[in-house]
Amino acid sequence: MGEVLNAAEAVWSGRADTTTHHPLGRPFGIEQVAEKTWFYKGFSGTVLRETEEGLIMVDPGAYFDAQVRFEAIRSVVEPRLNTAVFTHGHVDHVFGMPYYIQESVARGWPRPKAVGQAAMPARFRRYRESASWNGIINGRQFAGGSGRAVWPLDYHEPDIIYEDRLTVRVGGVRVLLRHARGETDDHTWVFFPDTRVLCTGDLFIYAVPNAGNPQKVQRYARDWAAALREMADLEPEILLPGHGWPILGADRVRQALQDTAALLESLHDQTLALMNQGASLDQVLHEVKAPADLIEKPYLRPVYDEPEFIVRNIWRLYGGWYDGTPSHLKPAPEQAQAGEIARLAGGADKLTARALELSGRGDHRLACHLADWAKLAEPDSDRVFEAVQRVYTARAGAETSTMAIGIFMTAARDAASAVPDQQIKGVSPIVKMQAGREKTDAAR
Amino acid sequence: MGEILDFAEAVWIGQADTYAHHPLSLPYGTDQVAESTWFHKFFSNTVIRETSEGLVMVDPSGFLGPEIKFEAVRAVTGQRLNTAIFTHGHVDHCFGVPIYAREAREKGWPPPRAIAHEAMPARFDRYRESRGYNEAINVRQFQGGAGPIHFPDDFYYPDVVYKDRLTIRVGGVTVLLHHARGETDDHTWVFFPDTRVLCTGDLIFWCVPNAGNPQKFQRYCKDWALALREMAALEPEVLLPGHGWPVMGADRVRQVLEDNAALLESIHEQTMTLMNQGASLDTVIHSVKVSEDLLAKPYLHPVYDEPEFIVRNIWRLYGGWYDGTPSHLKPAPEKVQAEEIARLAGGADKLAARALELAKAGDFRLACHLADWACLAAPGDPALARDMAGVYQDRARVETSTMAMGVFMAAARDLEAADRGPDETPTASVVLAQDERGRERQ
Numbered sequence: 001m002g003e004v005l006n007a008a009e010a011v012w013s014g015r016a017d018t019t020t021h022h023p024l025g026r027p028f029g030i031e032q033v034a035e036k037t038w039f040y041k042g043f044s045g046t047v048l049r050e051t052e053e054g055l056i057m058v059d060p061g062a063y064f065d066a067q068v069r070f071e072a073i074r075s076v077v078e079p080r081l082n083t084a085v086f087t088h089g090h091v092d093h094v095f096g097m098p099y100y101i102q103e104s105v106a107r108g109w110p111r112p113k114a115v116g117q118a119a120m121p122a123r124f125r126r127y128r129e130s131a132s133w134n135g136i137i138n139g140r141q142f143a144g145g146s147g148r149a150v151w152p153l154d155y156h157e158p159d160i161i162y163e164d165r166l167t168v169r170v171g172g173v174r175v176l177l178r179h180a181r182g183e184t185d186d187h188t189w190v191f192f193p194d195t196r197v198l199c200t201g202d203l204f205i206y207a208v209p210n211a212g213n214p215q216k217v218q219r220y221a222r223d224w225a226a227a228l229r230e231m232a233d234l235e236p237e238i239l240l241p242g243h244g245w246p247i248l249g250a251d252r253v254r255q256a257l258q259d260t261a262a263l264l265e266s267l268h269d270q271t272l273a274l275m276n277q278g279a280s281l282d283q284v285l286h287e288v289k290a291p292a293d294l295i296e297k298p299y300l301r302p303v304y305d306e307p308e309f310i311v312r313n314i315w316r317l318y319g320g321w322y323d324g325t326p327s328h329l330k331p332a333p334e335q336a337q338a339g340e341i342a343r344l345a346g347g348a349d350k351l352t353a354r355a356l357e358l359s360g361r362g363d364h365r366l367a368c369h370l371a372d373w374a375k376l377a378e379p380d381s382d383r384v385f386e387a388v389q390r391v392y393t394a395r396a397g398a399e400t401s402t403m404a405i406g407i408f409m410t411a412a413r414d415a416a417s418a419v420p421d422q423q424i425k426g427v428s429p430i431v432k433m434q435a436g437r438e439k440t441d442a443a444r
Numbered sequence: 445m446g447e448i449l450d451f452a453e454a455v456w457i458g459q460a461d462t463y464a465h466h467p468l469s470l471p472y473g474t475d476q477v478a479e480s481t482w483f484h485k486f487f488s489n490t491v492i493r494e495t496s497e498g499l500v501m502v503d504p505s506g507f508l509g510p511e512i513k514f515e516a517v518r519a520v521t522g523q524r525l526n527t528a529i530f531t532h533g534h535v536d537h538c539f540g541v542p543i544y545a546r547e548a549r550e551k552g553w554p555p556p557r558a559i560a561h562e563a564m565p566a567r568f569d570r571y572r573e574s575r576g577y578n579e580a581i582n583v584r585q586f587q588g589g590a591g592p593i594h595f596p597d598d599f600y601y602p603d604v605v606y607k608d609r610l611t612i613r614v615g616g617v618t619v620l621l622h623h624a625r626g627e628t629d630d631h632t633w634v635f636f637p638d639t640r641v642l643c644t645g646d647l648i649f650w651c652v653p654n655a656g657n658p659q660k661f662q663r664y665c666k667d668w669a670l671a672l673r674e675m676a677a678l679e680p681e682v683l684l685p686g687h688g689w690p691v692m693g694a695d696r697v698r699q700v701l702e703d704n705a706a707l708l709e710s711i712h713e714q715t716m717t718l719m720n721q722g723a724s725l726d727t728v729i730h731s732v733k734v735s736e737d738l739l740a741k742p743y744l745h746p747v748y749d750e751p752e753f754i755v756r757n758i759w760r761l762y763g764g765w766y767d768g769t770p771s772h773l774k775p776a777p778e779k780v781q782a783e784e785i786a787r788l789a790g791g792a793d794k795l796a797a798r799a800l801e802l803a804k805a806g807d808f809r810l811a812c813h814l815a816d817w818a819c820l821a822a823p824g825d826p827a828l829a830r831d832m833a834g835v836y837q838d839r840a841r842v843e844t845s846t847m848a849m850g851v852f853m854a855a856a857r858d859l860e861a862a863d864r865g866p867d868e869t870p871t872a873s874v875v876l877a878q879d880e881r882g883r884e885r886q
Contacts, residue, residue, distance in 0.1 A: 130720060130762050131720070132720035132721070133716075133719045133762065136722040213764060214765060214766035215763065215764035217761070217764070218662065218761075272573065272574060272577075275577040276575065276577050276580075278576065278577070278580035282777060282778045309765075312765040316760065316765050317662075318570070318574050318661075319581075319660075320581070320657060320658050320661070321658060321756040321759075322851070325778060326812060326816065326836065326852060326855035327809075327815065327816040329848060329852075330752060330809060330848060332807075332809035332810040333726060333730050336809075337813055340813070341785055345788035345789060351788070354784075354788070365771075365776035370784070372769060372770065407773050
């Protein structure tokens, strides 16, 4: 076994965990995981399957590592690329085709084709329309607001699209593609019946499913769970995820799929039951609980997304944008609200003093409201900014998920200065920081 | 011309307006609007087209009063129902087919068929699953929180579904069906090339498009505008909307379609521009402005939905649920926030007093925040609840849209109920309250 499969075994058996081995983090590398099958573990995963007519490849690369990945793959696997499958249109999965096309031209090979689900072209159009927005939010998500992420504009449109299911045969190997809404509306999962290899795309990422992502388009918790159940029914023996480590062995694979489905189903059912009782979003958010035994599984820690955020996307899907609190329907500008609160309290300094007190006691949720009100009420005060920075730095330190840490780090940074125009490209500083932080904690 | 077309003309030329005559309101009735074509105006509308092989009918009925619709149709034509088209799966549009199916059985006619977009069955499944939620929100939207409401679960699933476009021929009449995401993901608009009659479904509503609806499923502003432009390109001569009145004449129809599209496009583009600059939702909803000229058009008053709400659904579609204010990502419970504010202010009474002061000054947005905080911080204070109910009643009076009035009337009612116990008041209609107010002001 190589470094990646070693890490996979260590994480599964509890000798390591995703708080120190973030599913998006290192070790990176390419290893054989089944007959004629390799797995490249990077920020995202790539699966390679050799056939008599070249490679089938699931998710050729990310926009920021396509060349590195191409070279890593080519150092181990030689046959031409026949068909790439894009599991979904996220920008860490659908890049790299130009390297293989260039190679096919240089070597006189047939041109490789990419397959994706029918909703993918509309996603790429939306990405072009909202490119700047996406760069800004990814700067928060992955880099804590230390800059704006590079957002690509030049997508390789899938050469072949399908709607619900597709079976392809390449060089005598049969490959089943299944569409499921889940992390995205354009998700595909892939099964190789001969080797019983399952490629989940991001429907499995070795962490709480990213069904909540605060800054991104709608996600589909229940369809996701149904897809995981369908996968389990096929009795796969190897699970190769969109992020994180391979899972080897039918029992482990079934367990990982079923536990992830159970978590999503539980959040979905609890949320919908409360909505059907007429609860407000405030009630729903603070009443729904993720089953503790599931969250403790090595592959279900809240290191990337969180259950509370998944509840939000279930509300967003079935409900409206209105949260059930009447003053929120047509609110006053937040600055007017904050100004009012500061006036009633006797000044922004009263708010920051209280924010720091609450923060010191570990009541970060309330402390951050006070910090925001203070900052909005007195936007030009260095004193206020310093307090806000301390409150949000403390909060980022107490959070477990990339999503929350990124946004709170951004808030701390915004309090300190205007956002720098630095361009972020490559592996997430937040992910690195998460792993580093826990290692430091462990050493203490 | 009959009563409906007379009234349509009055609203068009400004003798009447939708502030006093809501598009969902009376007068109700049936008029012939083109050759072989009738229009039944009701809470929601029905289009009836005769052919040599029976009727093509667009939106046979809502779940309330299918017998009334049936009798209205049978008063103008005895032809069997051949094909019903559901413009979308909202419960005020896709009912009524079982009555015609029974009639067909009794008379030995071939059974009617219903055609709809392929996303409709999933909508019906969702409605059945979220019935409690839909009852709770429709009580607010249409009844200001008062009285019981029924949300149906006995849907007639379409017999034929299609994806993007469908052309059917019934008794020599060609009918074009076009799918467009707009008010819903399953919307169909219908064009009859021979008469140049356009049936828009709810893509035209005789008011600001219902692309914002606060309590409901995602809506699609940009696709909606695109569909309106496509309709205009067909140069229809008669526009028959899902709610409100017929628009007669090619020039008027084009103007209505293009103005509706322009309003939606303007909101979409302003919102996207701000999002692409990294603005927070707070900034976006208070920065996007709509042309007063457009909102002054007789068919674009904000009497049902509002531009500000449309902005919200664009954010929801392109962005995330997070609004860009960091403390809102993982908030403290609202009660905890309210208690903190009350403590800092020196008591819930201080908040309530300030709410009354702000309401009196007409600053209802801020007044309602203070009212919510006061009530959350002092839940057992009936006098305070009564005063804050008054703030919400006053706010409901200054709002123009059914959506806002319904939510604020419901807020007042909830607070009154906390004061005087279980609510015994009968069902109230937000739309009727709007019309009464509009007439008082004239």
